[in-house]
Amino acid sequence: MKYLFAPNTMSESGEVYVLKSLLEKEEVACVIRNEHLFIAVGELSPQECLPALWIFNDADYPKALELIEAWRSSQAETLSQWVCPDCGETIEGQFSSCWQCGKQRYET
Template sequence: MHRLLAFSPHERVLAGLLKERLEQEGIACLLRNEELFAAMGELPFLELRPELWVVDAEVLPRARLLIEAWLHPVRTERPWCCPGCGEVLEGQFGGCWKCGRAREEADAGT
């Protein structure tokens, strides 16, 4: 087994979500120290951090790439202007927050 990431104790939920996402991709993994936060003050702090481990070394690079993509997505869509109200919206939005027009309607009109 190989350690992939260590989290702070308050990031237990994130650790669990990443574990689920990796399992959905077919990567066998497990969380260690998941419940040790209750021993805070009794054990050394670094021993309490939840850790995400990958079972097979062959998939470790793929797991790292997937986690990097999930935690730091690259936004490639350009901003767009709603033809209904003129509002400029960021590229990741599929509809105008101001008038409710869908982006497909706006793209078809240009």
């Protein structure tokens, strides 16, 4: 069994569950440890209570790292704000249509 990933803060702990699903989809056997330790915060340090992702087979470690890095790089890709060509409203990059008039974003 080999340690793979743990979030830096409790607010990022959801990433562990997303990554576990990703790994299981690619047939990498894994487990989340410390999953229920959040109730011990105060008795233990918050850092000790964060969920951690471990893989069962050490030979899967390179594949697991590659999958995590690919997921992280896809998350880092962000789109810039755009201005609706019909109504002139400024729209955040993650949206594909204007919230005001419904016009679809033009690809650049």
